[in-house]
Amino acid sequence: MPLDIHLLIGGEAGQGLVTIGQLLSKALVRAGYEVFVSQSYHSRIRGGHNTFAIRLGEGPFFAPRESIDILVALNAETVELHRGQLTGQARLIADSAFAPDLPGTISVPFAELGPERLWNTAALALLGQILGLPSDALYQAVEAMLGKKHPEALTENREIMEKSREWAVAHVPQHGFMLPGWTPATARLLLNGNQAIALGALAGGLKFCAFYPMTPATSIVLELITHAEAMGCVLEQAEDEIAAINMAIGASFAGAISMVATSGGGFALMAEGVSLAAMTETPVLIAVAQRPGPATGMPTRTEQGDLEFVLHAGHGEYPRAIFAPGSIEACYQLTQKALAMAERSQSPVFLLTDQFLADSSRPVAPFDPAAIVPVRAGDEPDAVPTPYQRYRLTENGLSPRLLPGLSTHLVVADSDEHDEDGHISEDHGVRVAMVEKRLRKLDILKQEVIAPSLDGGKGADLLLVCWGSSQGPVLEAAAVLRGQGSSVASLHFSQVWPLVPPQFIDILQGAKEVVCVEGNATGQFARLIQREAGFAIPGRIARYDGLPFTARYILKRLESLAAVEVRA
Amino acid sequence: MTSIEEYGKYETAWCPGCGNFGILNSLKKALVACGLAPHQVLLVSGIGQAAKTPHYLKTNVFNGLHGRSLPAAIGAKLANPGLTVIAESGDGCMYGEGGNHFLAALRRNLNLTILAHDNRVYGLTKGQASPTSEQGFVTKTQPHGAFAAPFNPVAVAVTMGASFVARGYAGMPEHLAGLIAQAIKHRGTALVDIMQPCVSFNKVNTYKWYKEHCYELGDAHDPADHAQALRAALEFGERIPLGVIYKIEKPLFEEQFAVLKNGPPARQEVSQEALRQVMQHYV
Incomplete structure (x- = not known):
């Protein structure tokens, strides 16, 4: 079995779990490991139950895992919520105050190590020790974050890291999660979907972005702002989404390559603007990061429920294109392509992602700045x-x-x-x-139009059809089944409009069984395929609980689909 | 020198006697007085009879959505600060549908001009109450008279510390042309609220009514004095003062963007070296 460790840090918002998660994932990437980082959080500033998950090992990984090998519980609730996911050999790191009597538990007297505000750093050092990371690697990551700006903070963080490491050496018994080797790798970029979109937009020649903050799209804008001056891009927080899209259209009319970034509710306000872009033939890129609706829905969760909305939003009849990247690399590439197609067709063009893709990070090979072809207005x-x-x-x-x-x-x-x-x-x-x-x-x-990508060859017994962010979990599920000897292929659409059926109809017809995997309740993409290609996909795996697909989720549903057929 | 002929002559969709004719002529005169050639000017409008004005003179035009002239104008100005940008629409478009944008635009203070044709009634949709209609103003949709109190755009703008606030009247085209020229030359967001009769749908605020109520502010009025300006702005009843109500200097919004110091973003190339450094951020 290739090395595949799933580490989950859980706690309340405000306990610093994202900070240590990011530091650890960055250190792991620098050391050459593959990671897949995903976040789950509540719509609040403090409290709630949040998790930061790192799947690490030899990978590459394209999806989260459900079972947990190492659980860091920054509060008692985390233990209760996740103890059922622990694997047989799992380690649970928890404060002595609430550490449960479970095998593999490492009960840590955090209060003895330092003040509570530094417990996240203490947990980071413990994790480093458990994984066998050199203490220098983590310390350098902390140093890079605190920089020269906070020397006093750096000192106290270093102290608690040292104390925690010593405690771990004395108290943590041998276990199976020590990472083999520690060889510095070639530089890679650790990016989440929204960061890759921002980089792609800047590489594509973006000069203007107006926005109204809305989860999970806001981080696209945050990344753009970080690099706005270096890249010559104007960003403006508008008074509402209506203003945002009208500003972007005005800016595009006057020559700035323009985009807006929003989610379902904000996009609903932009609908008349979409129509304006079409009528005035003004190019504009509209990035819609989906979250579950209707209305405010679940602000920090994921869904692929706005495909039909984005496809039809804006009154009147006119062309549009909708790109739906399925990977970090595709977020970068397709944002550039979307900007180019908006300019070339003088039309509104969409980038349709979701919270899962927005908040999931993976290391990718650096993009080549010499290969870019910035759009000219x-x-x-x-x-x-x-x-x-x-x-x-x-x-x-x-x-x-x-x-x-x-x-x-x-x-x-x-x-x-x-x-x-x-x-x-x-x-x-x-x-x-x-x-x-x-x-x-x-x-x-x-x-x-980008043709859908077929993984696994034509004529398989089972073909899994998917679009957008479901690509990673579907690829993993198909790989697991092929590993068990089944004939399984997957067909992923990274552009969902316009559809050109000759690109894929024979693939659909050539498979024995076809199942569409999509993150909504009503099968919007399957319906679109039927309308455009005349092919009714018989099987359907839906997810609409607010959580992303995993390979395990897909495999379990496939079993029950098969069971239904056997009974029939 | 630009001549008024360069701004052209067009057939219009306006009623004979409409106040828009006076405003259109004043605008052309003001543009000529400012020495602006048609290609240096961008008129941005929303929807309504006033919003058709840009179609009746030769300049660059962006005739956008109802209520949204200001965001489109702001986007265009940020994309090319060298353009002389004028947002022009009626009271319904500017203060009703676009009310939030009006407030936000005054807060920003870009170097642009707002011309609001304020006839205190909806014309294009045939005679409903507008945000500036008098309380009790009877229409087919407000048969018992408008219940809501009117919006006072001039007072709101002065209260918010907008950098240039003026009130003009379509029936005094020379005076109005002077106000519009001052507004265009002003460094900052300049509002000219233009009192305008609607001969078809507003039988209350007629040419006669405006003649009886409007008066020109004299030299005694100091537009730099906020307290005086607010008093003049709130004087809106028996007597309505016309002229520059408030005028101050404030930092320009667009000058606070470092990237705009290098010329219009549209003409800035993407630097591969800058992109390479940006990517280092994620290593």
Whole structure:
């Protein structure tokens, strides 16, 4: 068995569990291990039950695991909630005040090690010792975080780390989770989905982003702000989501490659703006990080429930594209592609992710800055026929897009139906010509559609179909089944609109059994496949409890699907 | 020199006698007085009869959604601070549907001009009460008279410390042209609330009514004095003062963005070296 350790740190918000989780995962990545980091948190600043999970080992890992090998309980509740997930050899690190009488428990007298506000650092040092990490590696990570800004904090943190390590040497017996070897690896980037989206956007030439904070999309904006000055990007917190998308459209009209980032409720407010982008033919990227709805729903949880909403949001008829990355690398690549397609088609383009992808981190090979092709806004003023017409009718539906104020040509854009000059028109002939012009741009999007990726070859006994963030858990489930000798393949869509059935219909038809795995209650993607490709996917695995898919969840559901068939 | 002819002449969709004609002429005069060529100007409007104004002169135009002229104008200004950006719409669009944006725009203080055609009634939808309609104003949708108190945009703007607040009147086009020119030249967000008769749907606030109520602020008024400005702004009844009510200097919003010091973002290349360093952040 390849090394696969699942470590979970649980406690209340405010206990510093994210800090130590991040420090530990960074140290592990620097040492060359694979990690998959996922977070679960409540919608509150203090209290609640939060976890920071690190799956580590030889990997690569693309999904979380359910069973736990090492549990760090920063409070008693964590013990109660997670003791059922502990594996046979598991270790449980807990304060002596509430450490349970379970085999494998390491009861730690935290109060003897130092003041309570440093207990998270103490836990980090204990973990380092249990995993066999050199103390220097963790100390350097702490130093990098506290930096020179807080020398007094650094001293006391170092003290408690040293004390904790000594305590562990004396009190923690030998166990099976010592990591083999400790060889510095080549530099990799530890990124979560939202960080990768921000990097992709900046690499793609993003110059403007307006936003209204909303979980789980806010961290895209936070990353952009961190690098805004270095990368020449303007960020503005708008008074509401309506303002945000209208600002982005105004900025794009004036020449800044633009995006907004939001979640379902905020996106609902943006719907008229989507329509405005389409009518004025102004490129804009709309990143929607899904969380369970309706209404406020479960703000910090995950779901793939807004596919149909994003597909149909905004009144009127017009083309759009929806990208749904399934990995950290895809978040980076597809954000650039989405910006490029928005500019090329002069249309609204979407990036559809969710809380699971947003908050999951994995190490990836550094992206090559020399390989980027940043999007440039607008066309060359010298190349347009005069008099300039913003909405000149053309064969492919694209009209030259000039930027106001950057040439002597005048640019007129209108949300009313308009003539080629951009002025209001109520002429029915003009109306038909303009509707058809805008719809012709769908072909531009279709020519560039990313084909779904097939893993495991055609003609398998079982084909698992998925989209967006479900890719990792589905790949792992399929690999487990193949390891048991079954013939299983998976088909992942990283672009869910437009669909081009010739790209995948034979794969669907060639499999003996097809099951669609998606994180919503009603099977939105399966329904879309049926509508567009005429193929009814017979099997369905749904998840809508607010939690992400895991391989185990999928495997269990597959067993019961099979059981149903056997009975039938 | 730019001439008024360069700003063109168009057929309009307005009723004969509409106050919009006076405002359109004043705007053209003001643009010429400011020495602006059409391609240097971007007019951003929402929806309504006033919001059609940008279609009737030759400039760059972004005619967006109802209520959303200001966010679109702000986005455009941040993308290209060199543009002279004017947001123009009616009272319903600017103060009703777009009320939140109006407040936020005053707080920001970008270098842009807000022209609000304030005829105190909805024209395009044929005569409903607007945010500035008088209490008791009878319409088909408010048959017992408007119940809500009117919004006083000038007083709100002065209260919030907006850097330029003026009130004009469509029936005094020369005076109005002067106010608009001052607003355009002002470094900061400049509001010109423009009293305007609606000959079709507002039978109360007519040309005659405005003539009886409006007066020009004299030299005694000091627009830099906040207390005086607030008094003038709140004077809205028997007598309505016209002119520059409040004017102060404040830091420009856009000047606080370091990245805008290097010219319009649209013309800034992506630096591979900067991107390489950004990625180091995650190692």
